[in-house]
Amino acid sequence: MPVPEADTKPSWAEQVEFGEDEALPPAIEDFDDDTGVKTVTEYKYNEDGKKVKLVRKYKIEVKKVSKSTAIRKTWKKYGAAAGDPPGPNPSNTIISEETFMQFVHSKEQLLEQEEDPLAKMKGQKMVSCRICKGDHWTTRCPYKDSLQPLQESLDPEKNKTEGGEAGGPASAAPGGPKREGGVKYVIPSMRDGGNKRGESMVARGKDEAATIRVTNLSEDTRESDLQELFRPFGAISRIYLAKDKVTGQSKGFAFINFHRREDAARAIAGVSGFGYDHLILNVEWAKPSGNQ
């Protein structure tokens, strides 16, 4: 007598004993492209321990996906999910609301967000150049001599009456008759927004950074004496001998501006420690004066 073949399916009682997840058939998803209705069929146990079939229908808003997403959708499932039907498996996947990410495009932006807004204010002048928008006064703009005359020559009238809108190279130049087709010249270092931070230091390197300070001057030293003393090192653009405003008495130190920084450097090397009158001179690079 042949033994009846054992049923390959576990009995209902066994299924219960195995625990809920064990025996549940996988969920089935079906999507109708025409109606946009997704049907999800899944099996669960309700509170009474009864196995129930749950059919849910969703009206799906069909969205366009990116090309790379579309390609990913063609991938076959693998590993533990190899046997799953297409689409997300509700037993291990939750479709939630769209999550938006804020992308940071530069490190500076990131730092600005993290730093205390007040922290980055300290030591900064709240000033914006009318010519190049740099953080210096218009009168100190490194491009004052090149950019502004150019703007004025392009548009002499409008530039005079400027004052409504803040006029930079972008907004001041296109005011005239040719504004639509007019090409605004932007010097190379200022293209693409420029680098407002680095540029002022570079510009300073031209004249201001060629300033030396001489201390330990005797009180009867005059500007003309300094001129004689430093002239051999190179062309001097300015000499300032600090004096008391009312008495005119020398304060014993002076600033010498050279045209070329190398000359200033040689002057420091040559004159520092030099005996002048009854004193030994001290010469160093000058620091930029206090209020700029």
Next chain:
DNA sequence: CATGAGCGG
């Protein structure tokens, strides 16, 4: 001993 003055917005 010691870091000018002036121009603006």
